Amino acid sequence: MNMANSGRTMSATRAIAHVRATMTVPATVGILNGFGRSLGDAIVGLQALHLAIRAGVVPPRPLLFRLPGLSTTVEAVHAAADFADIRILPQEFATPDRPIDLGDAVTRVIDIRDFVFDPDVQCRPMIDFFLRRLGLAPEQVPAGCRRNTWLASRVKPARPPLPGGYxxxxxxxxxxxxxxxxxxxxxxxxxxxxxxxxxxxxxxxxxxxxxxxxxxxxxxxxxxxxxxxxxxxxxxxxxxxxxxxxxxxxxxxxxxxxxxxxxxxxxxxxxxxxxxxxxxxxxxxxxxxxxxxxxxxxxxxxxxxxxxxxxxxxxxxxxxxxxxx
CATH class of the missing domain: 3.40.50.2000 (Glycogen Phosphorylase B;)
Structure with missing residues (x-):
């Protein structure tokens, strides 16, 4: 049994500002595999990307190449991420076995294809894995920022026709x-x-x-x-x-x-x-x-x-x- 706790006390603003002051990033970044096929992976991965952009380790509006054939809900999660430009990664390039050329416009590639098979993702918090792959040290990020704060302000939840308090x-x-x-x-x-x-x-x-x-x-x-x-x-x-x-x-x-x-x-x-x-x-x-x-x-x-x-x-x-x- 484990009860999650809020962790660090250092303010999010100070932490993000500190990281931004110490990093230099290229103009355009392409991210291969937009955080998997599942709802949970997409939510957590996009939180990590949101933090990396705020910290300055990834420039604004990176190209996020997601896999094809996702569920409509996962596609909608990606569409809600207004801080990235979404592209489709052709199925033949879904694994790292086949190199992909993104052209001169992309000056840095972050390749996380097939991350579910990466031993590193199987032995640590998922948010930490994504942060590290994006170039942001998890220990520099307060626990409150590692929560999924990016989503609520970008989706207007529909009230279900259900009895209250369910x-x-x-x-x-x-x-x-x-x-x-x-x-x-x-x-x-x-x-x-x-x-x-x-x-x-x-x-x-x-x-x-x-x-x-x-x-x-x-x-x-x-x-x-x-x-x-x-x-x-x-x-x-x-x-x-x-x-x-x-x-x-x-x-x-x-x-x-x-x-x-x-x-x-x-x-x-x-x-x-x-x-x-x-x-x-x-x-x-x-x-x-x-x-x-x-x-x-x-x-x-x-x-x-x-x-x-x-x-x-x-x-x-x-x-x-x-x-x-």
Missing amino acids: VLICPKASMRLRDMPDEIHARILRRALEVGPVVTQGIVPDGFDRNVIHLEPCARLDDLCGLVCHARWVISTDTGMVHLADAFGVRCLVFFPTHRSEWRVRDYPRTLSFELPTRLPRGIEFARGPEDYALARFSWFPNGDDLEWLDRAVDQAHRFFESPG
Whole structure:
């Protein structure tokens, strides 16, 4: 278990000004692979880019070459980043195996293609990885700046037609290895109903259809942001939703079956995280075979059918989120 904290006390303005005063950058930068395919990677990567531009280590409006075929939501996240010019990176250049010539207009190339396979990204906070690759030392950036502050001012969340004070449950992740098992989802739904109305992005189990609202995936970014920012809590195994919750200051309980908590939520003061015991390699992104899914499921059931640990986690979240002050 880990509760993220706000970290440093040095002001963001002083820190960014100090870095800017000590760096010289070329006129035009091209960034290959605009921070991956997933929602969470895009949100965090663009926060790092926003900081790097403010610090002066990357010039204003760099060329950000993102991969093709992204979901409409991830495309909308990139479109909201008004501090970069978005370009498409042809699929044949998606990996570092094939050099790409960006022409004379680009005087510096930052190549982070296939970063998900970089061993460095699997052993440190994602924001630190992106900051380093962009040329900004993470230790020079206050914890408050490492949060996803760039997004909220650039998206107008749509208010969802849902009852007030709802708890949002996100049982599915971008990678199947991190999905909540159905039994875990059902137990969380039951406990969340003690707090208020419940909305889930998962399938509603039998017996819950009168009490739990099911939502299909949001096709628009403003709808997705509205769903998160108007929630009382978010309970998730999907880190993309956790990064959105931080962007809008929403309290979040998150479970990590494959990653260390500090690699994703170290700087999020309103997030309570639980790192599950696992026999999988920490930081694994893709299943090596069917046995990995069985190992991932086992991490949710360390004591067999006894889910008392999960009840304790929800109880702790209730104390953490609902206590005065």
